[in-house]
Amino acid sequence: MRVGETAGPPAAALQYDIMIAIQSGLEANNYQLADTPELADFLVSFSIGSRESSKPDADTERLPGSGGRGGWGTAVYGADTDSYTQGILVIDIIDAAEGQPVWRGASSKKITDDDRENMAEVINAVVDTILSEFPPR
Numbered sequence: 001m002r003v004g005e006t007a008g009p010p011a012a013a014l015q016y017d018i019m020i021a022i023q024s025g026l027e028a029n030n031y032q033l034a035d036t037p038e039l040a041d042f043l044v045s046f047s048i049g050s051r052e053s054s055k056p057d058a059d060t061e062r063l064p065g066s067g068g069r070g071g072w073g074t075a076v077y078g079a080d081t082d083s084y085t086q087g088i089l090v091i092d093i094i095d096a097a098e099g100q101p102v103w104r105g106a107s108s109k110k111i112t113d114d115d116r117e118n119m120a121e122v123i124n125a126v127v128d129t130i131l132s133e134f135p136p137r
Helices: 012-028 113-117 119-131
Strands: 042-062 074-095 101-111
Touching: 012 042, 012 119, 074 119, 101 113, 101 119, 113 119
Parallel strands: none
Antiparallel strands: 042 074, 074 101
């Protein structure tokens, strides 16, 4: 998903994979899925996003007098950019009775071509990392 005016909702399959990973992660920590929201102790919400980013991939050279008092800074030669997609997943735990958030976990990751080919594995690893902090100790 690209962020911007033309950004749309993430693919349904991606949302489903995240929901399954969260459910599996919580069940691995002895939480059980309630039959209805009214029977739940807490509710789970998540949001995902991505953005295209770039950073300079350049050789730098300091000019005489640069960087000091009255200097002009650092000269950059042969500047290229490394463009990449940065993804983020945020998981919120909401008290079902009060409707108030009680915990938030998040993780971001540079998405590589290998990640795109193995997105289910990436999702599981990221969800496991986030849920390793839940419940707060």
